[in-house]
Amino acid sequence: GQQLNQSPQSMFIQEGEDVSMNCTSSSIFNTWLWYKQDPGEGPVLLIALYKAGELTSNGRLTAQFGITRKDSFLNISASIPSDVGIYFCAGQLGETSGSRLTFGEGTQLTVNP
Amino acid sequence: DTGVSQDPRHKITKRGQNVTFRCDPISEHNRLYWYRQTLGQGPEFLTYFQNEAQLEKSRLLSDRFSAERPKGSFSTLEIQRTEQGDSAMYLCAVGGVTEAFFGQGTRLTVV
Numbered sequence: 578g579q580q581l582n583q584s585p586q587s588m589f590i591q592e593g594e595d596v597s598m599n600c601t602s603s604s605i606f607n608t609w610l611w612y613k614q615d616p617g618e619g620p621v622l623l624i625a626l627y628k629a630g631e632l633t634s635n636g637r638l639t640a641q642f643g644i645t646r647k648d649s650f651l652n653i654s655a656s657i658p659s660d661v662g663i664y665f666c667a668g669q670l671g672e673t674s675g676s677r678l679t680f681g682e683g684t685q686l687t688v689n690p
Numbered sequence: 691d692t693g694v695s696q697d698p699r700h701k702i703t704k705r706g707q708n709v710t711f712r713c714d715p716i717s718e719h720n721r722l723y724w725y726r727q728t729l730g731q732g733p734e735f736l737t738y739f740q741n742e743a744q745l746e747k748s749r750l751l752s753d754r755f756s757a758e759r760p761k762g763s764f765s766t767l768e769i770q771r772t773e774q775g776d777s778a779m780y781l782c783a784v785g786g787v788t789e790a791f792f793g794q795g796t797r798l799t800v801v
Contacts, residue, residue, distance in 0.1 A: 581732075608788045619694075619781050619792035620733065627788065665732050669788060676721065676787055677746065680732030 583666055583681030590656055591689050598664060598684040599650040606668030609642050609649040610678065614663045623664075624651070656688050693717060694793030696782050702799045703772055710768045711796045713782030722765050723790060724757055726750065727779040733792075739765060772800045 583600045590596060600609070608627055612620035624635050626642035626649060633640055639652045649666055663685050667678040695714040703709050715722065720741055725733035736755070738746045741762035751757075754772075759765040769776055777800045783790040 583732075610789065612792075617794075617797070619696075619783075619795045622789060622791060625789050667732070667790075676785070676790075677723070677735040677738060678725075678733070678790055680734070682730070682732050 581666060581668055581679055581681035583684055585684060586682070587685040587687070589687045589689065592656060592658060594656055596653040596656055596660075596686060597650060598666075598686075599648060600666030600668075600681050601648045602668055602679075603647070604668070604670070605646040606670060606679075607646070608669040609640070610667040610669070611638075611640050611649070611651045612665045612667060612680075614665060614683070616662075620665055653686075656686075658688050658690050661686060661688050693719075693791050694782055694784055696780075696793040696796050698796055699794060700797045700799075702801060705772060705774060705800055707772055708768065708770045709772060709798065710766055711780055711782075711798075713765045713767070713793060715763065715784045718763070719784035719786075720762075721785055721787075722759055723783040723785070724765070724767050725781040725783060725792075727781060727795070728777075733781055736767075769798075772798075774800050776800050 611623045614620040624640040629646045631642040637654045663683040665683045666681040693716045697712045722739045724736040727733040737757050739759040754770045757767045779795045781795045783792045
């Protein structure tokens, strides 16, 4: 089946630093999504990307849909303590797969004040 | 507010017991999904409903698992004869063709 490789697995940064994480796949996806998950909670949607090459921002977050449709990255600028959590990328093949999402294994972000 | 309410939030059960989880979308959504998440992993797809019809099931959904969405609104996920390997977070999500919005999940611990 499809696999998403997400890196890095964990990051330890100082408050105010920028962060970058990425996701690659052996398969082409039609949609890329980025989620954040806090302990004991469900994932919360941060950014959705629908077209190859698309660059989308949501506040301090910026994400891009790779041109090959097999990768995506997420940048967080000027990190703050509440950015702590696990960030997941998720890819979707489209209608033919019932719109199911395939998730990466997550990037654990720690922000030191 | 995630738009999805899941009950219970936590469940501890003895091995061999049956458990049932409920998912209530706050507003109408045609599509409803169940995912399972084990510690240190991303969520994995279990099954998907379009209104009341269950259109797709993952190979992860063994014969001990059954899901229903009788009126196309709320959904239930039942696990029969629970095993320790069933311990996980069970997530319900709703959405359209592309995006999915998750509930807070039900944490199941099988002892």
